[in-house]
Amino acid sequence: MTNINKERTIEQQRVDQVTEVIRARIEDFQAQVGGMRDDIVDIRRNFWDDVTLNFEDAAESAESHASMKQQAEVLSERERSHRHIEEQLKTLLKLEHSPYFGRIDLAEEGQEKADPIYLGVGSLLDDSGYEYLIYDWRAPVSSLYYDSGPGPVAYETPSGKIKGEMTLKRQFIIRDGQIRSMFDTGVTIGDELLQEVLGKQSDAQMKSIVATIQREQNQIIRNERARLLIVQGAAGSGKTSAALQRVAYLLYRYRGILQADQIVLFSPNPMFNSYVATVLPELGEQNMQQTTYQQYLEHRLGKTFALEDPFSQMEYTLAETNDPGYEARIDGITYKSGVSFMHLIDSYAAGLSEAGLSFKAITFKGRTLISEEAIKEQFYKLDRTVSIGNRMRLTAEWMLKELTRLSREEREQDWVHEEIELLDQEAYAKAFDELQRKNRFAGNSFDDFDAERDFLAAMVVQAKFKKLRKRVKRLLFLDVPVIYKRLFESDAATYKQALDGSHELPENWADISEQTLAKLNSGEVLYEDATPYLYLKEKLEGFHTNTLVKHLFIDEAQDYSPFQYHYLKRIFPNCKMTVLGDLNQSIFAHAVSGNGFDPLADLFSEEETEKIILARSYRSTRPIVAFTSKMIEGGDLIEPFNRDGEEPTITKVEDETQIASEVYSRVNKLVDTGYSSIAVICKTAAEGKRMHTALLAYLPSVRLIEKETVTFEKGIIVIPSYLAKGVEFDAVIIGNANQEHYGRESERKLFYTACTRAMHELHLLYTDELTTFIR
Numbered sequence: 001m002t003n004i005n006k007e008r009t010i011e012q013q014r015v016d017q018v019t020e021v022i023r024a025r026i027e028d029f030q031a032q033v034g035g036m037r038d039d040i041v042d043i044r045r046n047f048w049d050d051v052t053l054n055f056e057d058a059a060e061s062a063e064s065h066a067s068m069k070q071q072a073e074v075l076s077e078r079e080r081s082h083r084h085i086e087e088q089l090k091t092l093l094k095l096e097h098s099p100y101f102g103r104i105d106l107a108e109e110g111q112e113k114a115d116p117i118y119l120g121v122g123s124l125l126d127d128s129g130y131e132y133l134i135y136d137w138r139a140p141v142s143s144l145y146y147d148s149g150p151g152p153v154a155y156e157t158p159s160g161k162i163k164g165e166m167t168l169k170r171q172f173i174i175r176d177g178q179i180r181s182m183f184d185t186g187v188t189i190g191d192e193l194l195q196e197v198l199g200k201q202s203d204a205q206m207k208s209i210v211a212t213i214q215r216e217q218n219q220i221i222r223n224e225r226a227r228l229l230i231v232q233g234a235a236g237s238g239k240t241s242a243a244l245q246r247v248a249y250l251l252y253r254y255r256g257i258l259q260a261d262q263i264v265l266f267s268p269n270p271m272f273n274s275y276v277a278t279v280l281p282e283l284g285e286q287n288m289q290q291t292t293y294q295q296y297l298e299h300r301l302g303k304t305f306a307l308e309d310p311f312s313q314m315e316y317t318l319a320e321t322n323d324p325g326y327e328a329r330i331d332g333i334t335y336k337s338g339v340s341f342m343h344l345i346d347s348y349a350a351g352l353s354e355a356g357l358s359f360k361a362i363t364f365k366g367r368t369l370i371s372e373e374a375i376k377e378q379f380y381k382l383d384r385t386v387s388i389g390n391r392m393r394l395t396a397e398w399m400l401k402e403l404t405r406l407s408r409e410e411r412e413q414d415w416v417h418e419e420i421e422l423l424d425q426e427a428y429a430k431a432f433d434e435l436q437r438k439n440r441f442a443g444n445s446f447d448d449f450d451a452e453r454d455f456l457a458a459m460v461v462q463a464k465f466k467k468l469r470k471r472v473k474r475l476l477f478l479d480v481p482v483i484y485k486r487l488f489e490s491d492a493a494t495y496k497q498a499l500d501g502s503h504e505l506p507e508n509w510a511d512i513s514e515q516t517l518a519k520l521n522s523g524e525v526l527y528e529d530a531t532p533y534l535y536l537k538e539k540l541e542g543f544h545t546n547t548l549v550k551h552l553f554i555d556e557a558q559d560y561s562p563f564q565y566h567y568l569k570r571i572f573p574n575c576k577m578t579v580l581g582d583l584n585q586s587i588f589a590h591a592v593s594g595n596g597f598d599p600l601a602d603l604f605s606e607e608e609t610e611k612i613i614l615a616r617s618y619r620s621t622r623p624i625v626a627f628t629s630k631m632i633e634g635g636d637l638i639e640p641f642n643r644d645g646e647e648p649t650i651t652k653v654e655d656e657t658q659i660a661s662e663v664y665s666r667v668n669k670l671v672d673t674g675y676s677s678i679a680v681i682c683k684t685a686a687e688g689k690r691m692h693t694a695l696l697a698y699l700p701s702v703r704l705i706e707k708e709t710v711t712f713e714k715g716i717i718v719i720p721s722y723l724a725k726g727v728e729f730d731a732v733i734i735g736n737a738n739q740e741h742y743g744r745e746s747e748r749k750l751f752y753t754a755c756t757r758a759m760h761e762l763h764l765l766y767t768d769e770l771t772t773f774i775r
């Protein structure tokens with residue numbers, strides 16, 4: 001037997017032994033889980049039998065209470081252990097199939113012989129409980145596997161640095177308990193394994209990359225120092241993958257301190273949420289909270305305005321170029337997304353601290369109870385050194401007192417008499433009970449007519465005033481829409497005061513203002529106005545901060561504006577931020593542009609900010625990366641992972657009507673080749689719809705993805721370019737890559753984003769003249 005074969009036999013024997021331990025443990029745990037489940041059902045069923053209840057006197061009642069509490073504790077303890085064992089069982093079931101993927105042999109300083117360390121998705125101790133048969137990939141020592149090659153090595157542990165000598169680094173592919181392949185490697189985790197993983201077909205769900213995490217990705221995953229971690233990575237360089245692995249790492253590293261719901265991931269769209277939702281469970285962890293910025297805005301804005309979504313904004317910027325207000329809108333988007341506008345709002349708010357706030361009077365049945373002037377007077381009477389938010393709260397307290405006083409006066413009003421007359425029996429009885437409870441009457445009936453009337457009147461008024469009190473508590477007396485609008489009214493005194501010459505406005509501010517006001521007056525808020533509006537609102541009301549969230553992940557970070565970043569930082573003051581993006585995929589007009597991620601640099605201090613660049617692209621084959629990287633500046637810096645494939649094709653089609661049939665014949669070929677996830681990417685939603693309708697005649701199973709689509713499924717789909725962000729397909733067909741569709745400089749990155757979604761094949765169809773973005 002050759003040496004290699006001998007080694008392989010020895011390794012397979014170890015796999016068999018470990019698998020045996022795993023199987024035995026699974027059996028044991030399954031029996032335990034079964035037993036516990038029965039116990040829990042039993043305790044629940046007999047809960048009341050096992051507690052002694054006696055409420056005759058205080059002592060007995062305390063004892064009953066203690067007995068109940070004890071029983072509840074037993075139950076919750078059982079439920080906790082049950083959950084814990086179930087989690088372990090899940091990990092074991094994963095390990096049974098593939099116990100580990102890597103091995104390093106390490107001799108720590110002072111140690112003569114190296115010990116083998118095997119790495120898997122979870123850890124496993126031997127039966128003695130002293131020796132690790134498998135180390136979790138997130139354990140401190142495991143970092144050596146990702147970061148170093150054989151030779152002198154060192155790794156960090158919570159208690160300090162450990163040095164040693166690595167004598168071997170080996171990779172395995174184990175499926176169903178059988179070693180399919182194994183090879184020894186240097187620093188980088190070998191191409192063989194990556195080749196195998198990347199050569200596979202795409203899935204409806206993103207996969208975890210534990211076995212093949214690359215060194216620079218590992219730096220992202222294990223970074224604990226940075227307050228703000230910025231990742232600039234080429235298309236397909238594994239930003240999203242690294243982000244999710246990082247969540248799993250943090251949950252492991254801070255087990256018991258950090259919960260999954262203290263981590264929030266902002267995704268580009270709802271469909272993306274479904275795409276990445278299985279990665280953490282696959283790693284045996286719970287999912288973090290997932291949301292989109294839009295969902296977050298909606299939640300914050302409530303029902304004040306109808307909020308435009310970013311995709312409608314995008315559709316406008318892509319399709320309405322002939323609209324007379326187009327230029328102004330684009331300039332408005334740019335300006336409102338920047339920090340200069342934020343500073344303008346800061347100055348504006350500072351001015352409002354002195355004068356100029358608008359309030360809404362509290363009215364009731366057509367009468368003014370607390371006038372706007374009275375609120376204003378009260379507010380501006382308060383000490384100006386106190387923040388606006390706190391003064392607002394003090395004003396609300398004063399108003400609540402006023403309402404209490406006014407409610408007493410209100411009891412004399414005619415409507416109150418009428419309402420009392422109309423009270424039904426039930427309400428009457430309820431009032432009587434209430435009265436008795438308050439112990440103001442000793443008898444069984446309302447014998448004191450005045451007291452009765454007073455009581456009922458108070459009750460009737462109180463019920464009506466409840467709404468008013470609620471409005472006051474929620475600070476709805478502050479007229480934020482009017483205050484925000486005033487920023488755009490050129491003759492408003494407050495506006496002039498805010499500007500005082502120190503803020504520069506875009507040239508066509510008048511047009512921008514007119515557009516903004518028209519929208520707001522019709523009850524709508526443009527996407528670019530939503531964040532500034534909320535920022536102003538919270539500046540006036542006091543920021544509603546979320547201090548529970550400890551980690552914020554922002555994927556597709558290039559699509560957020562500097563203003564949005566500052567806003568998020570204010571809202572989540574206690575968290576660390578990991579922002580991952582690709583400037584070459586900035587598709588929104590407001591995107592962090594020009595100076596790269598520089599606008600983020602002033603979010604946190606230099607010492608707190610770290611930046612990592614990922615230049616290697618894993619998604620697409622070498623020919624596709626070579627093709628797409630020519631479309632963008634600096635594309636030559638992108639390194640394709642060396643994977644062969646078909647060259648992209650470019651095909652001219654007679655006219656628009658021929659495109660669908662051409663797409664159909666392409667799809668057929670792709671299906672014959674064995675690809676099952678094929679996307680036809682169109683520029684806009686409207687085009688997507690047309691393409692979908694035309695294709696249905698040939699391909700009844702083709703699905704259309706729209707901005708509302710929430711699940712990502714495998715198959716043949718038609719999708720607008722901007723919704724394809726972050727996801728990938730075996731093959732991509734670009735609906736129409738002509739100069740008309742992708743001609744303006746602002747469309748270059750959109751086109752690049754669309755083309756870089758392809759893993760194995762890329763086909764471009766066009767009519768008339770081919771886009772000049774292809775060189």
Ligand SMILES: Nc1ncnc2c1ncn2[C@@H]1O[C@H](COP(=O)(O)OP(=O)(O)OP(=O)(O)O)[C@@H](O)[C@H]1O
Nearest residue numbers: 209212213214235236237238239240241618619726
């Ligand atoms: N270390 C790795 N091992 C195996 N596969 C990897 C690795 N890194 C990335 N990939 C694969 O490369 C593809 C692209 O990864 P991912 O979607 O995370 O990239 P991205 O940088 O977020 O891309 P984009 O910016 O284009 O959306 C995925 O299929 C992912 O599984």
